[in-house]
Amino acid sequence: MNLQVLRALAAFSVVIAHALHETEILAAATGRAAVDGSAWNLGFGVDIFFVLSGFIMMHTAAAEFGKSGASLRFFLRRCARVVPLYWLLTSSLLLGALVAPSLLAVPIGSLPHILASYFFIPSGRGVDEIRPVLALGWTLNYEMLFYVFFAAALLLPIRSGVVWLSVLMVGMALVGKLIHPHHVQIAFWTSPIILEFLFGVYAALIFRSGARIGAGPALGLAAIGLLGFVHVSAPWNDAVLPQFLRSGLPAALLVLAAAIGPVPPQRRPVFWGVALGDASYSLYLVHPFILRPLRAIWMKVIGGTLPLGLFIVFATLVAAAFAQALFRYVERPFTRRVQGLVFRVARRKQAATGTLSTADTESA
Template sequence: MRFHSEILEGRDAGNDAGKPSHLLLNLQVLRGLAALSVVVAHALHETQMLAGATGRAAVDGSAWNLGFGVDIFFVLSGFIMTHTAASEFGKSGAPLRFFLRRCARVIPLYWLLTSILLLGALAAPSLLAVPIGSVSHVLASYFFIPSGRGVDEIRPVLALGWTLNYEMLFYVFFALALLLPIRLGIVWLSVLMIGMALVGSLVDPNHVQIAFWTSPIILEFLFGVYVALIFRSGVKIGKGIAFGLVVIGLLGFVHISAPWNDTALPQFLRSGLPAALFVLAAAIGPVLPRKRIVLWGVALGDASYSLYLAHPFILRPMRAIWTKAIGGALPLGLFVVFATLVAVMFAVALFRAVEKPLTRRVQSIVLGSARRKRLATGTLPAADTESA
């Protein structure tokens, strides 16, 4: 899932999103918790494998919708893109600048981890639960094109990258919306995405790419766009209303069987709307106190992209180590706790040692080249080169 680990990118858009604020603090904590929920969901899944090997009962997580973190990230993506690029609508060259920034942010770590997985598959193919697939599937994975992997599974080589396929689609649409003034751009974006979601119900699922890209889940990005518009209007809410929004949003974390069956609802309603309420509460609600636990949440939010993409590289080896070293001596709930903590520590280290410097280097190359080109063609004044 693409997580915007540096909301400070707002500086690039020429607005004040880069200033330390409750927006940065609250959303970073929310992103950290969302990433953590995905990790816990996958750690719970690993206990099902461990149950057969250790004789211990697997941890039953069926009551929880821990994949809800993905929905939160999609809403956050729509919010962040709209907020940080609001001043770019209608400006010359804005679509290309926006798209290059997003590619420079998303691609480096994803391509690195995908390549590592491919090398690992060549060295020890037996460790993979699902074969890598054809060369065309590998190429599609690198370029964010939905492609089949195994039976009835549309996933790239690095399976969690399925969310990035939606992210890149949204970036393309949003970049095109930047051609227009903000009001017209948002209307165009809304009509396009709602229209695609409506068409999706008519598409033959055998048309993999079209069926994938027209899934109603894309509307979750649009929810984030609207939340950003509410935030930018200056609306603020107090603790009571913010708490109420969070309580309702928490319904996204649970599976409800009565009085209705939540699985009968499309995901953008069952999970997307609660996610939008979470993001809305974080954006226009009171600032979180700057206590140690909140700052830990901010640090986790910073590393959330690394945590999301890299945690399977930790959970699978941890499962093997637990089987050999612990076996059935301890309940598997402790595996979930321990494996999650190790994944978090690894992600923080990966963010600081690899993701952050790698991303900065790529951004300096890609965006620096674009700035030099704009200077050479006379489309960018020299004074604007540092803030573009």
């Protein structure tokens, strides 16, 4: 439950960050004062997502290490969870760029770039901009890299698998830090940000060890973790504290506090937090489709008559409502069908050696 609420927090921080950007455009057009978000590191939501991903993968697949066919089953489950909605929205964006290019204003790039976007291969679409067609998909490029590595780790017993995974990812991050490769894909994949997945893996190991803390220590950990949302402006910021330390460690503390802290009472705010956490993937991917049209509507209907802070509130609420509908009527049923297909294929392959565990039908 705590982790689902944390998912909602991460998704909303990204939405608000992009809504702030839309207010800058509105401010330039209307003469209204822009909303100053410089004190906040709202991109911190991405770091939370990466740590959460490492945690969830380790926790849900811990019993699968060393089992026959576990690697393939894991990777197919993850593809069934991530790919359908991403491909649907990427295709929608391509169609929208053809129908209403002025509204979306998205650089599509070449055919190789489009294909790379569909298959989670980092590809440049401009100078120093490694982004897929659906720009937010850059995070999924890292997710897929982690899934490949984690699937390979499942070939080994759990201790050996975790050691192998750790050595591989730390080694890649060192290559990126020390060598600074110029090749687009290698430079992207060796970013130290990949270590945030490892933080989640080790947080899951702590959780699975049985460690638990009370409300006071959990709130203390969470309070320290929430400092990741505060933007630190200092000359040493990037040089001494790269993102995986500056934001990744606070994100890891938040996830750890949510995991080993007490479960909150079943109250309405918690219920809504869990519901929004369930729809966090939909919210994360679909909100650009909502914010830009809302900005155009605001410009025509409201203009400069209201403070732009209200646009952030309005746009965030509309995006959340739309994401809930998308999750309920598109993402969840679509994903379940794809997962069912994957399960049936895997079950036929396993028929000669045994039955699938219930983990084979889990989604994260």
